[in-house]
Amino acid sequence: MDGQRLKFYLPREPFEITELIPWVLGIAVFFLLPEYLALAARILIFIILVLSLDLIVGYAGVVSLGHGVFFGVGAYAAGIASVSLAIHDPLIQMLIAAACAGLLGLLSGAVVLRGRGLTLIMLTLAVASLVHEAANRATQLTGGADGLTGVVIGPLLGLFRFDMFGKTAYVYSLVVLFMVWLLLRTLCRSPFGASLIGIHQNTMRMHAIGTPVQRQLLFTYTLAAAIAGIAGALLTQTSSFVGLNTLGFELSGEILVMLILGGVGRLYGAFVGPVVFLVAQDYLAKQFPENWYLGIGVLLIVVILYARGGILGLFDLLVKKGVKA
Amino acid sequence: MTATLETIGLYRTFGALVVADHIDFRLEKGARHALIGPNGAGKTTFINLLTGRLRPSAGQVLLNGVDITFDRPAARVKAGIGRTFQINALFNDLTVLDNVCLSIAERTGASRLMLKPAYRHGEIVDEAMALLYALHIHDVCDRFVSDLPYGKQRLVEIAIALGLRPSVLLLDEPAAGVPSHESHVIFDVLEEFPKDISILFIEHDMDLVFRFAERITVLAGGATLVEGTPDEIRENQIVRDVYLGESHG
């Protein structure tokens, strides 16, 4: 997972045809699997969240176990905007969510990023626990352990009501995903993206060439937080409910698993991971809840031991072998 | 005349150990200055004090007459001090080109840019390639650093430092770890450097030192033992007894 062999400055094709695959599939699902749009929208939301995680873990190399907190903050911000502030326009809610999550990212990042190794991991956990505890206690605002109900989502752009088949929700999520993806793809291919990888691979060297490492990491952390907040808002908007589990540690752990499963540090892993994980969870977890957890644990261990590049990494290996043959 | 890089009474301790013992040092403009001494003499520590990785307990560091004693490493880099490390500090999973482009982009400020893809920044790539040509490693520009032989990696290490367009170059054992039949390549390359770069290098191989240095400082126990031209050092009895007899090759 640190062996991500990316190339930045060598000439290359601006696009590869394979990059169209996710979007073709995304559109196909809308027409071919209308009964599954709720699950599909959830997958899209998690892809956005895992993309933001890949930015911070895969690219910048900051191991965060509390990234889910930004998701939860975004979700609650959107919900509270509706319930307490009577703001029902989904785009404004999303803006508020991104701003709140981003602000938390900026403030917590300024502290958290001063640590390294275990201390940093612990601080990300502590921040997440802090917010979780706060949300748990502030029952007036958040509904406490019961969650926030009564969230009203107005029509998108004043035109598209959120129907009960999930059609609006799905298209909305797909469009947001596209824009987030475009943003991150551009960022990660730019000289800034290259310097992030530099910080990841050899922080000392980056210091020695004069890079303002802290500043760049803080910017990236804040951006990732804001994007996670956007995903959170989407979840609230597509389910009209916010629960404490959006702030829980399980979520932060699960998205990490999704990322590794898909392949870390290559953006497209964030597409593959959630699809595989959530589809499997939808089917298996209901049937065998205990064994699901066991299976995930074992799978994780196996992946780290033998297939660190995740599914995309395995795919790369197969392609290489195919080319040699 | 103001020296390019100067230290006055540079002093640093680690607990009870004195690693820099009131060192007075001058690096003149365009110098080819060698820093030699037995292991543990404090040579790398001295470089770390010059670059700001270490803070002195007392004393001053001056760059072109300006006091930089408390400047952070990033500021000193911007002011024109570049260094290489004794053990390669490279981006092992990036290409040689990317390694060098990272430092050039940092210097020009392009590393803050987020819109255009990196490869479309022609000015950075061109400058990097020119540097790679000058160091004769242009043929491996698209290879990943971890796939290269150690000698070539060492040249990439130097290229990264040069990408910063330093006016002062601090080389910590540039030929270290390179098989002796290849190490001359590194000094061939150094000989071609423009005269306005001032170079201070730590080196153990005396052949290389006498071939390349115009001035030599001998450090021992954190203090300057003796300083002078290569001939003076060669003639110096203390140095001959302590040092030259054993460290040939």
Place this chain on the structure above:
Amino acid sequence: MLEIINVMFHGAAFGMVLYVITVGLSITMGLMRFANLAHGIFAMVGGYALIVLMGRYGVPYPVALGLAFVASCLMGYVLERLLYARFYGDSELAQVLISIGLIFVAIALVRIAFGPQSQRVDLPPYLQGQWHIFGLDWIAYRVFIIVVGALLILALWFGIERTRWGAKVRAAVDNRAMAQSIGIDTSHIFSLTFMLGSGLAGLGGALGVELLAVQPGYPFEFLVIFLMVVALGGIGSLRGTFFAALLIGLTDTACKYWIPELGSFLLYGLVIVFLGLRPGGLFGAQT
């Protein structure tokens, strides 16, 4: 006044349990530089071992404590040889993920074997009720914890400062490369130390069954507080871990008693602020 003493007493007991559990983590972190988030698993195993031994097999309490220690030692040794040893020097992300994978597996296995509820154990009669010391009544169980904790600290201090094993550990923590080059078999030291650390965690988990509820979610639920103790104390510092454990134990108890609406909120906030200012912790190296 009595209230304050009471809170301090409870806080100290809690701190002791935290210390016994986390001291192993701090040492192995300092020694092997391995981010072992799964450390709580060993504490959990200790707790369950105690409960099973006493509840199902009627083993007397002191023996059960000892066996809990042994069980966790064994488990630690096996896991270290089979799994952990492969990841020394590996990337931090890999270490974190392997730990998380282990936690998932442990939680699932425990839930399947014992069910999701918290387990209870009946303390032996001589530890129930209160003891009368210095004219005041103290809850016997907590006095016991503090005494055992203090004895363990002394034993540990002795072990680290006065034995050859301890000297090797200290050398390897300070400078691993140097230690290896003078012939210290670091891999052997790692196994031994990891085993000991896991055993202590198990003992701590068994000691603290009434303080840290034994249930499947244990490793996740108390992960933050374990990590806080280690990070606050300074990784690899025995002394630091002790003071941090005590501090956190006291603070958490005090907060929960006097400001229950805030709960652990204040504790997290204080630790975050402190570590933000001093990332190395109380006794750790400052960057």
